Amino acid sequence: MTNPVxxxxxLHQDLRVAFRHGAEFGDAANQTLIFPTEFEAVQREFPILFREAEGEGLQAVALTGFDLDENLFFDGERWTSRYIPALQQRGPFSIGIPGDGLDPDEGPTVHVDLDDPRVGTAQGELLFLPQGGASRYLEHVSRVLGRIHGGIGAAAPVYALFQEFGLLESNVIEVTLHDEQRYRIDGFQMLSRDKLAALAxxxxxRLHRANVLGLAYLVAASLGxxxxxxxxxxxxxVR
Known part of the structure; x- marks a missing residue:
């Protein structure tokens, strides 16, 4: 159950929220949903793959491990990567969109889940300054939520162009480790470097004018x- 407000x-002048990660918050998964607005940061750390989600269409994910509940960039308490995907950065916060019971004349608003265990802890960060302005933590959260909000709107048009020009193809990642353990990862689509290079x-x-060509190169580079x-x-x- 969640209780977003x-x-x-x-009302929330003294509310504190702990900046904390954990398996219970989804940080230990081997893939994380990402958006085009964060491709530049994501591609420096993680492979970017695509999957078809039932009822959701095509989605981009950052691959973080090979086993189902394995994140090789998470040590049980913190991410060890230079970048944390936006959905895992946002913590107990979400975006309230006009039309979801909100005043349609207002823009998106920041919501917090009061039932999240990170909310209301004495060790947490204050969200507001004594004068009522946003704290640095809340400003950071607002930027992350803005990245998610913009990414949600950009995703479908970007991925549609990837598909239109045949850049995505089903592929299998086969991995053999030093201890001879083998992994076969399928069910994903990858952006083909060869097809990107062969475009007329x-x-x-057209991709350049749509501001999609640069994103395609970022995704291709991420596969390294x-x-x-x-x-x-x-x-x-080996440890």
Whole structure:
């Protein structure tokens, strides 16, 4: 159960929220949903793959491990990567969108889940300054939520162009570790470097004008992180 409420600098003047990660908050999964608005940061750390989600259509994910509940960038308490995907950065916060029972004349608002165990802890960070303004923590959360909000709107058009130009293809990731343990990861689509390189000038121009060509190159570059992921897995296997 969740209990999201709109943040209010009067009602929640003294509310504190702990900046904490954990398996119970979804940080230990081997894949995390991501959005085009964070591709530049994600591609420096994680492979970007695509999956068909029932009722949701095509989604992009950052691959973080090979076993189901394995995140090789999470040590049980904190992420060890330089970038944390936005959905895991947001903590107990979410976006309230006009039309969801809100005043349609207002823009998106920040909501907090009062039933989340990170909310209301004495060790947490204050959300508001004594004068009522947003704390640095809340400003950070607002930026993360803005990235998610923008990414939700951008995702479908971007992925539709990837599909239209045939850049995505089903592929299988086969991994053999130093201890001879083998993994076969399927059910994903990958952006083909070869198909991207073979695009006609007219296609490249259209993708460029739609601000999608750069995103395609970022996704293609991210696939080099699969070898780094294998290295992390091997390092854990030999300890």
């Amino acid at each position: 709109a943040l209010d600098n009067v 000038p007219e296609a490249l121009e 992180n699969i070898s780094a992921l294998i290295e992390r897995k091997n390092a854990g296997a």
